[in-house]
Amino acid sequence: MSASSCPGWLLDEVASAGRENLDAEHVARYDGKEDAGAVAEVALLQHLGLVAESVVVEIGTGTGQFALAVAPVCARVVTVDVSPVMLELLRAKTTTTAAGNVEVVQAGFLTHEHHGEPADVVYTRYALHHLPDAWKAIALVRMRRMLRTGGLLRLWDVVYDFAADQAAERLEAWCATGGEVVEGEWSRAEYEEHVRDEHSTFTWLLEPMITRADFTIETAEHSEDGIFAKYVLRAV
Numbered sequence: 001m002s003a004s005s006c007p008g009w010l011l012d013e014v015a016s017a018g019r020e021n022l023d024a025e026h027v028a029r030y031d032g033k034e035d036a037g038a039v040a041e042v043a044l045l046q047h048l049g050l051v052a053e054s055v056v057v058e059i060g061t062g063t064g065q066f067a068l069a070v071a072p073v074c075a076r077v078v079t080v081d082v083s084p085v086m087l088e089l090l091r092a093k094t095t096t097t098a099a100g101n102v103e104v105v106q107a108g109f110l111t112h113e114h115h116g117e118p119a120d121v122v123y124t125r126y127a128l129h130h131l132p133d134a135w136k137a138i139a140l141v142r143m144r145r146m147l148r149t150g151g152l153l154r155l156w157d158v159v160y161d162f163a164a165d166q167a168a169e170r171l172e173a174w175c176a177t178g179g180e181v182v183e184g185e186w187s188r189a190e191y192e193e194h195v196r197d198e199h200s201t202f203t204w205l206l207e208p209m210i211t212r213a214d215f216t217i218e219t220a221e222h223s224e225d226g227i228f229a230k231y232v233l234r235a236v
């Protein structure tokens, strides 16, 4: 969907992309503070069936740690992000490091149109929480449509695995793990901003959205503090 053809009711995904993801200073220090565990993620996907012929779509790719790691072992990687600042850095990286099969698309969960062979894998890490819940449900359906039946959605995000009446205690405990500076680590102020201004939801709201979008939950890993969730989802 081009910007000019977007209906007036559609969420503005750039406005909801997260203040920091549009900030050149944050983007420049991102790789120094966040290790996306891309090598292990690629190994997991290979174990689950990713092969040299596979088509991978990553949404909310950021600086492209996963996309650049998966590119050498698959046929095509389509990387999608709404932030022009993130994409500028990613484009610079692809010219020097990518295997020549990485396509960079400025779009979002709600606007990206997948073309060509259906995806074998859709990958998204720490990005879906930028959408309010109703839009998450729509994004899940859109990702399902990008995939072939039997394909995989790897979804990793900040998702709260506790009851609503535990929120104050659990969220305060998470924010208290933040540091004081933003270089090389995540600060308390950044965690507070995430909780306050972004749209992380509860596992008990997200999981019914996942199954309703025609995925089966093959694995669900919830961190002990109830803050992070990693899913392997199969398109049925």
Ligand SMILES: C[S@@+](CC[C@H](N)C(=O)[O-])C[C@H]1O[C@@H](n2cnc3c(N)ncnc32)[C@H](O)[C@@H]1O
Pocket (backbone or CB within 6 Å): 013, 016, 017, 018, 021, 034, 036, 059, 060, 061, 062, 063, 064, 065, 080, 081, 082, 083, 086, 107, 108, 109, 110, 124, 125, 126, 127, 130, 131
């Ligand atoms: C915290 S970063 C995560 C980057 C990368 N996936 C990682 O794990 O390191 C979140 C990314 O999601 C992008 N994003 C936010 N809202 C989005 C949307 N609606 N559609 C696509 N990308 C979005 C941001 O621009 C940012 O690059």
